Amino acid sequence: MMTDMPTTALELRDVTLEYRMRRSFFRHSFRRALDGVSFDVEKGETVGIIGGNGSGKSTLLRVLGGIYRPNSGHIACWCENIMMLSLGLGFDPELSGRDNALIGGVLLGGRRREVKQRVDQMIAFAELEEQSKDPVKTYSSGMKARLGFSVALTMEADLLLIDEVLGVGDQAFQQKAKAAMLSRINSEQTVVFVSHSLAMVTQLCNRVVWLERGRVRQQGSAVDIVEAYKIEQQNKT
Ligand SMILES: Nc1ncnc2c1ncn2[C@@H]1O[C@H](COP(=O)(O)OP(=O)(O)OP(=O)(O)O)[C@@H](O)[C@H]1O
Numbered sequence: 001m002m003t004d005m006p007t008t009a010l011e012l013r014d015v016t017l018e019y020r021m022r023r024s025f026f027r028h029s030f031r032r033a034l035d036g037v038s039f040d041v042e043k044g045e046t047v048g049i050i051g052g053n054g055s056g057k058s059t060l061l062r063v064l065g066g067i068y069r070p071n072s073g074h075i076a077c078w079c080e081n082i083m084m085l086s087l088g089l090g091f092d093p094e095l096s097g098r099d100n101a102l103i104g105g106v107l108l109g110g111r112r113r114e115v116k117q118r119v120d121q122m123i124a125f126a127e128l129e130e131q132s133k134d135p136v137k138t139y140s141s142g143m144k145a146r147l148g149f150s151v152a153l154t155m156e157a158d159l160l161l162i163d164e165v166l167g168v169g170d171q172a173f174q175q176k177a178k179a180a181m182l183s184r185i186n187s188e189q190t191v192v193f194v195s196h197s198l199a200m201v202t203q204l205c206n207r208v209v210w211l212e213r214g215r216v217r218q219q220g221s222a223v224d225i226v227e228a229y230k231i232e233q234q235n236k237t
Pocket residue numbers: 019020021031032033051052053054055056057058059060
């Protein structure tokens with residue numbers, strides 16, 4: 001008998017994370033950034049994470065990306081490779097843009113030969129053909145951001161984690177980055193998208209999870225949750 005392929009990509013149950021902060025040589029304190037967070041992401045869905053400053057959005061994405069381990073709760077993931085679209089993380093300043101693109105692609109789970117074939121595409125998307133052999137330390141922050149975005153976008157992943165990256169680079173690059181992301185999101189891609197742009201969230205997401213002080217305040221269809229969030233914002237002012 002054939003068993004059905006799982007349709008769930010991610011399952012979070014009661015996920016809690018505390019940052020440990022050093023107060024003095026002997027003393028530490030803890031800040032709870034996620035507090036009992038539970039939700040599911042189905043395959044092919046784009047789930048938006050919204051909430052005010054400090055509500056835990058980036059922390060949640062880092063937990064999903066395996067950068068932080070939760071203190072309690074569990075995360076089940078049925079995706080083989082997960083990619084975090086973030087900006088210029090971990091570039092080696094002494095190496096060229098081309099070498100960093102190659103290393104970045106491999107770090108994102110690509111096979112070396114496969115990544116090598118795609119490096120030209122990454123450099124071209126980032127519009128860095130002329131500077132591709134220069135060390136990254138000579139790049140402006142916008143150039144580094146463009147390279148980081150291009151590397152992540154060119155690679156393939158079952159689950160894409162996106163943390164507010166659309167403010168990258170100049171206006172023309174932002175348009176291009178947005179179009180590239182949209183085409184990716186409209187396909188079968190599973191995405192978790194953190195953003196302060198409610199318009200983008202409504203445009204891109206099927207479902208939304210609203211975080212407040214590390215807890216899920218509400219979750220449901222993108223239109224309903226964004227509406228409820230906007231009403232609350234208006235009532236606050
Ligand atoms: N490295 C850290 N050490 C200690 N506390 C942290 C750290 N990173 C974040 N925090 C705290 O954890 C909480 C959640 O932060 P997080 O960055 O996840 O929020 P966010 O919703 O992404 O915020 P923003 O919208 O401002 O980017 C905040 O109270 C923040 O001050």
